Amino acid sequence: MIKTEHTINELDQEVKTTESTINNLKRRLDILNESKVKLRSEAFFQAHSITIDDVETMKGEGKPFFATWDEMIEWLRHNSTKPWVEWNGGIHRRDVFMAKAAYCPAAYIEYLEDAK
Numbered sequence: 001m002i003k004t005e006h007t008i009n010e011l012d013q014e015v016k017t018t019e020s021t022i023n024n025l026k027r028r029l030d031i032l033n034e035s036k037v038k039l040r041s042e043a044f045f046q047a048h049s050i051t052i053d054d055v056e057t058m059k060g061e062g063k064p065f066f067a068t069w070d071e072m073i074e075w076l077r078h079n080s081t082k083p084w085v086e087w088n089g090g091i092h093r094r095d096v097f098m099a100k101a102a103y104c105p106a107a108y109i110e111y112l113e114d115a116k
Contacts, residue, residue, distance in 0.1 A: 041107035
C-alpha cells in the first residue's frame with residue numbers, strides 16, 4: 001500500500017474550505033471596489049458641484065429609447081445643452097461625450113445624491 005500524507009477525503013475537505021475562503025475574499029473585494037467607485041463618484045460630483053439638474057439622463061418623460069450612442073448624440077444636438085450626460089449609468093462631460101471620446105465615465109449617476 002502507498003503511504004500518503006492525506007486521504008482523498010481530507011484533501012476534498014481542504015479544497016472545499018479553501019474555495020469557500022476564496023469566495024468570501026472575492027465578495028469582500030467586490031464590496032471594497034464598489035465602495036471606491038461610490039466615493040470617487042461622490043467626490044467628483046462635489047468637486048464639480050454637479051446636481052441632477054446638470055445631467056441629461058438617458059431616460060425620462062418624452063425621451064425616446066436610445067439604442068446607440070449616435071442616437072443619443074443626435075437627440076442631444078437638438079434637445080439639450082446640459083453640461084453633463086448620463087450614458088448607461090455613467091456620467092460624462094457633454095463635449096467629451098459628443099466627441100465620442102467618453103468611453104470611461106467620470107462618475108456614476110446612482111451615487112448622485114439628488115438623483116435618488
